[in-house]
Amino acid sequence: MPLTLPPDPIAEGPDLRAEIVIVGGGFAGLSCALELGGSDVDVLLIDARNHNLFQPLLYQVATAALSPADISEPIRRTLGRHRNLRVLLGRVTGADPGARELQLADGRRVGYGQLVLAAGSDYNYFGHDEWRAHAPGLKTVHEARLIRQRLLLAFEKAEHLPDPDARRDLLTTVIVGGGPTGVEMAGAVAELGRFLITRDFRGLFPDDLRILLVEAGPRILAGFPETLSRYAADELHEDNVEIWTDSSVETVGDGFVTIGGKQIAAGCVIWAAGVKAVPVAGWLGAEAGKGGRLPVGPDLGVIGFPGVWAIGDAALALDKEGAPLPPLAQVARQQGQHLGRALRKQARGGKAPGPFHFHNRGNTAVIGRGAAVFDFGRWQMKGAIAWYLWALVHVWLLVNFEKRLLVSLQWAMRYATRQRSARLIDETADAAMPATTDPEEAGPPEGGAPKSTRRATPRAAAE
Secondary structure, three states: OOOOOOOOHHHHOOOEEEEEEEEOOOHHHHHHHHHHOOOOOOEEEEEOOOEEEOHHHHHHHHOOOOOHHHHEEEHHHHHOOOOOEEEEEOOEEEEEOOOOEEEEOOOOEEEEEEEEEOOOEEEOOOOOHHHHHOOOOOOOHHHHHHHHHHHHHHHHHHOOOOOHHHHHHHOEEEEEOOOHHHHHHHHHHHHHHHHHHHHOOOOOOHHHOEEEEEOOOOOOOOOOOHHHHHHHHHHHHHOOEEEEOOOOEEEEEOOEEEEOOEEEEOOEEEEOOOEEEOOHHHHHOOOOOHHHOEEEOOOOEEOOOOOEEEOHHHEEOEOOOOOEOOOOHHHHHHHHHHHHHHHHHHHOOOOOOOOOOOOOOOEEEEEEOOEEEEEOOOOEEEEHHHHHHHHHHHHHHOOOHHHHHHHHHHHHHHHHHOOOOOOOOOOOOOOOOOOEOOHHHHOOOEOOEOOOEOOOOOOOOOO
């Protein structure tokens, strides 16, 4: 009996279809989906990961304060209580607005009635994507674990180096970008280093630790008032963090960075220097705005594409003064909630989505133990009170009560004992990380970076 093949799904139409398709399971996409939960609308959420991730606390995973499971949850668990919400694990690679279809990386097609683009953003390496391997950012659990491995391995290797210069080179951490993520990372690395040297590593000394925060602009926390920026700089200086302003990174290689013509050996380099939207504009064949974001109207609809909406970091939305809304979690969450409610109302025969109005809940950054800044626009807050408020806001923004309780308890224990329980090095840790780097001993560079080898090099003077 001859084998009978099923009909070609491409010839018959899309493999899947939904009334509303949401691309992205971050703050914006999840908020939109939850607002549509329990309605009569068939909703399909597509994401390349099976979990949502609370990115504002990812730096604490990278510095061994929290575990990845503390700040993430399977998307299916988050949406599972609503029978009208479906989840698809897949990566969108293109769109056909005329046919109202999406293309996935595995060749499948997904049809939609209305499309919500909430694909988020990625770090911008400004045309040097080859730097990513040497200077990971903080967008995924994998990147956070890689940073944690490099930091912890540096201490393990440095303890057995007799040369103090070699030890300090290996215990040098360079953080590129002086925004909230860079400032938070610098403070967290300083706290981690002090704890490890004081409690666990007998062969290391406080002077071995060096943390360098590099900012291309004239000051760190440029989006905050200057008084808060100065306060943050003073707090970081007390933690012995070196701040280089008006300094641009010229090269990032395996175990080194070049800044202003000076090559600096580093055991760990971390990228926090700006973001760009996932290229959703290219999917539609639309012209991207600043940062690769999709220009949207007041109702968050993509201009020139009826039935297509963009929210979160993918959207170039304007405030009432005509300035672009920043790519912040609170913006994404509010946009997702607004659009979800509006689409739910529209499905019941109501009006089309109305204009979105952003309500600023304040911009914040934590600097270190008991120190943070909060900017509410008309007034500001700094110090311990701002730190407690920062902690309260971030706990509340976690996805459910279980995560809020777990993180709160771990923070309380860490504050009381200074212990960091997530100091695990994976067996597949970054074995290629060099102890130190000397381009003269390495010979001609391959691919623009010196070879990795155990050696010392004179440090570029920061003073």
